[in-house]
Each structure stands twice: as C-alpha cells, then as structure tokens.
Amino acid sequence: MITPYDVAKVRADFPILHRLVNGKPLTYLDNANTTQKPQSVIDAVTDFYTTYNANIHRASHLLGELATRAYEEARVKVQTFLHAADAHEIIYVRNATEGVNLVAQTYGRRNIHAGDEIILSTMEHHANIIPWQLLCAETGAKLRIIPINDAGELMMDEYAKLLSERTKFVGIVHMSNALGTINPIKQVIEMAHAYGVPVLVDAAQSAYHMPIDVQELDCDFLVFSGHKLYGPTGIGVLYGKRALLEEMPPWQGGGDMIATVTFEETTFNEIPYKFEAGTPHIDGAIGLGAAIDYLAGLGMDKISTYENELMAYGTDLLTAVPGLRMIGTARAKASVYSFVLDGIHPYDIGTVLDQEGIAIRTGQHCAHPVMQRFGVPATVRASLGLYNTREELDTLVRGLHTAREIFGE
C-alpha cells in the first residue's frame, strides 16, 4: 500500500518548528544552510551520553563495546543510504569540506603534479574550490572551469572540450546550493572515466533531497555533511572506492589509524580507520545514523517527490512577485530559490523577513564565482526541506510584499 506523505506528521517530529521567532511562528526556509533535527536524532545523541558513553575501539568494557557497535552500525547505515559496496568505503569526517580537503591532500598530492589539470565548475561551493586551489599552489597544477549558461546549467560541450590527457581530476557539485541546479553527474563521470580520470561528487545539497547510489553513478569519491541531512553538526562522510582509498596515503596521524608503531616505522590501519585519527565524533556518527533511519522511514523517493511538488508551487508564486528575478532557472532543479528583487538590497529583504519569523539566507552563499557569473552582488535564498509547506511559501511571498512596501520608493 502506498502511504501518502503526511507533512503535518513530519512537522510534529521536529520540536524546533514549534517555537516562535520575533513573536511569529518560525518559517524555516534556510535548509540549504543547515536543516533542523527530528526528535529521534536528538534522542539518539542524548541516549548515547545518558546510557553508554565510552571511547570506541579501545575500551575493554561493556560501554566501550556498545559505543563501538553503535558507531560502526551507523557506518553501515551510511553505506546502505549511499548504496556503497562496502561499509569500509565510508570514512567519517567533520563535514563535506573536510572530505574534499582529505581527497585533495592525499589522493591529490600523490597523483597530481605540475602541468596537470583539475576540472571544476563555475557553480562549485568554495568547499570544492579552495582545497584544489591550495593543491595547485603546492604542486603547480592548474584549475580548468566548466562554464554555466544563463539558466545556471553546466555547459557539457565546454566540459567535453576541457577534458584531455592533462586532466587528472574532476570535482563536481551534484546540486548547487546557490542555484538549485541538479547536474547530470552520471554523464560527467562517464566522460571523465573515458579519460581514466576520477571524479569527486559534492553531494552536500543533493544527499538530503534525492536518493543517491554511488555504484550506479560510479563516482570515485562523494562527500556530504550530516548537519544538512537532518543530523548533527561536526560529522560528515567521505565515500571513496576501496581501491582508491587503499592506495591513498593517510592524512592526519595519531591514535586509531595505525596497526603497529615503533619510532622507526609505523604501519597503518586498514581503511576506513587509516583516515580516522584520534577519538572521532562518536555521538555525531550515532546521530547521523538516526537521521538516516528517519529519512529511510519516510523514503528518499517520497521526500523527493513531495519537495519537487512544493518547489513547483513556490516557483509559480515567486515568479509572480513584481520585480523578482530568479537566479538559476535550470530545467533540472531542486529546493532552492535564489533571487533578487528590483532595487531592494538582499540584506534589507532578509531583515524584513526575519521580523516576520522567516529564516532565509542572504549573501553570496560561499559561491562567489556564481554571483560574478550572474552579475549580482548577492541574492536572497529560500531553500526547502522535507517539513516545509505551501502555507510557509505563502508566508514568504507575503513577507516579500511587505519588503516591497517598506523599501519601494
């Protein structure tokens, strides 16, 4: 039997959605920034500290065993969530940013040299630009950038022209946080693989909006952050194909990442532990596991269908607001409205919306090249999550009309 998506029931799972902001019910439309947490995630973290807190992989007592088991079970949940072949291909990191840095500093340093090229796109988040810039500064490699069209879509023909024997790596965002564009990453990956080039997918935005299957995509690396996936902050995931991870040197050194140590020589632990030095974010991993359970309970495909319907409803509403220019009108797009209002600074809009209890983001969204491409200093960005409603989009549009009334000449 198909159960319909019951958003009222979903909202009841998120305690923060019931608070007031500036005396108004909270309208939380800043999900691309971070998402709110369901009670089950909060409970999982509390339960860890209340009933079985201990360090993992080292304790010879029951609590240590329980903590280790929960931490490793969460890894299997991530594996299932991403459809990875093996739980050992799941490395816990702090966030998507750290995942990219890890790959740049280990795979990158070992395999990318002077004269080599790394391909990124104009719509990358700084998290998938700066680590590669740092690597280029260190090695003498060069960045090549796939341009985007006026709708905010990747220009695939230009990408085809950039690929060459010099290409050693491709980093591509699955879904743009500044535009909402969903990129044809399967095709991006196929084209890179034709040159034997590995691809890292930045799934920070896509992971909580749509089902992801790393084997079907055949991506070599993929990163996402727990805090955007209705889980805790400070925990994220790097997925990598086993063969690549095994051949990569470790990054940070310390406890847990070694097999044997003498002062002359250290042999490293196997993956994923080789990359998880020191005591990790245990409660974060456990909370992330609970978030994945929550998403699996609702069904990623159902979440995606619901959000897409909501998205279409909001697009119609917003494009009817006089003077509104949508930045990012890709055919394949999800859950992000980035826009400017004629003659009104995004900051002013944000201020007015905040008074109405509406949380959105204004600014450049850590994607300066996107703002440059569209010739805007900043945008207003409203972004959807699985608990948002049509009424909230109505509230947003009312807020925009209030802003027009206050700031219109």
Next chain:
Amino acid sequence: MTAEVLSEALTIDKAQEEIVEEFDYLGDWTERYKHIADLGRKLPPFPEDQRLEENKVKGCQSQVWLSGHLNGKQIVFDADSDALIVRGLIALALRVYSGRTPEEILSTPPEFINKIGMSEHLSANRANGLQAVIKQIKRYAVAFQARTETE
C-alpha cells in the same frame, strides 16, 4: 552639512535622546523600518572622491563606506551603504557621532540602538556594517585624539 548643523544644536547625549523619542512615536516594526528607510534615503550623498578601498568598512552582507575628517576639534563623518536599512541606521549613528570631539565619541556608547529596538543590528552574527561602522568611528576618534595630543 546637516550633521554639523544638528550637532551645534544638540549635545551628543541630547542627540541620542532625541532619536529615542522620535522612535517612541512610531508604531509596529514596519513603521520603524519605514522610518529607517526614509532616513536612509535622506542621508547626504557620500563624496565620490572618498569612495576608496581604504574607506570601505568590511561588512559581509552590504557594502559600507565611512570617511572622517577633522573640522577644528570635531570629527565630521560621511558614510554610505548599498542596503537601505544600513544607510538609515548609519544616518542615525552620524546624528549622534558626527561633528563631535574624539573625547565625546569615545565616552558615548551607542545606547540609542538598543533603545529603539535595533540591537540585533549590532550582533556580530549579522555582520551588517552598523557594528563595523561604530567601531570604525571609534577608531577615527582614537587616531585623531592621538594626533591632536602629539601636536
């Protein structure tokens, strides 16, 4: 210049009080913001020869400029922002701080901001410029104070 005329008429404390009274007459927040937007529109234009990189106040969300020069013992400020609310708040800050001596500036905290219910614009999180403008005004005061002392 309006700032100079006003400051002759009012002491720095009186200028703050006057702002607070002005806002007491206003109703809900939309009225307050409308008033601030109006003040922003009326802020005298920023001298274009002062629109220099060194006069840019580092605020994350809107662009803000501030320049100050000595006029006798007093510092006169010009300022600008591309966000209207920030412009309006800056206009208020200039009513208080422009045309004052360094000592007056340094001994006067911007209490009016709290009192008119705009304190959130001072939080670091907002990174909106007002906070940075007031800091920069105080920095000018410290610099000019040092200069007049050594002279």
